[in-house]
Amino acid sequence: MPVIALVGNKGGAGKTTLSVNLASCLAKRFSVAVIDADPQGSALQWRAFSENEQAVPVFEATDELEDQAQQLSQQYQYVLLDCPPSVHAIQTTTALAFVDTALIPVQPSPVDLWATVHIENAVQEARETNPPLRALLVVNQLETRTMLSKLVRDALSEIGLPIANTSLRRRAIYRSSALEGKSVFEMGRRGTDAAAELEQLITEVLHDDS
Known part of the structure; x- marks a missing residue:
């Protein structure tokens, strides 16, 4: 069954938030x-x-990450890995060597853009041993009316990794749901817009995977 890694090279990009909410969506x-x-x-x-009690189960990673993921993939239809915010971390390099898909959340900021260049290099290196590896940049915490968001998205297009058509907007509901140990799908009407974006992103990811 598919294994999807959430990968980043900078803290605060929304990697864990995306991990738990995409898992809840799936x-x-x-x-x-x-x-x-x-x-x-x-x-x-x-x-x-x-x-x-029905929330998505979360397991602490073991030293044998690939074996752990393979074992869980026999029990679950999808396994998501929340990796450290560094492409040089052993957990990240290990994950990229065997996962099916790497989703890379990127905030619309110059610092995130610079960090993403290193992720492209890590993906290319991982494909030497894991040629089928798919990688997809996901613009996260987008502020649609700012010129910076547009400029950063244009700059990301120069990186040799595809960008998801679906962007996730900056929404307070992500923070408030996390404080309650919930996904946006458990937040009722307040989470409707965020949930719709996540559904759209998952549809895009699954379609590309088919």
């Missing part, structure tokens, strides 16, 4: 598990805060 149709491979353990903390 869980509406599939069985899903998350492996928290980030030493900060944010996904594990999110799951610990949750009072929903």
Whole structure:
């Protein structure tokens, strides 16, 4: 079953937020598990805060990350890996060597843009041992009416990685849902717009994977 890694080279890009919310989105149709491979353990903390017994299970990464992912993929239809915010971390390089897809959230800022260049290099290196690896940049926390957002998206197009058509806007609901140990799908009407964006992104990812 497909294994998807959330990869970044800078903290604060929204990697864990995207991990748990995409997992919750997939869980509406599939069985899903998350492996928290980030030493900060944010996904594990999110799951610990949750009072929903049916919430997506989150497992702490072991030293045998590939074996762990393969074992979970026999039990779940999708496995998501929340990697550390560094392409040089052993968890990230290990994940890129075996996962099917790498999703790379990028905020519309020059600093994120510079960090993404290193991710492109890491993806190309990983493809030497994992040729089928798919990688997709996801513009996250987009502020649609700012010139900076447009300029950064244009700049990302110069990087040798495809950009998802679906961008995720900056929304307070992501922060408030995390504080409650919930995904935006559990936030009722307040989470409707964010949920719709995530559904659109998942549809795009699954379509490209077919």
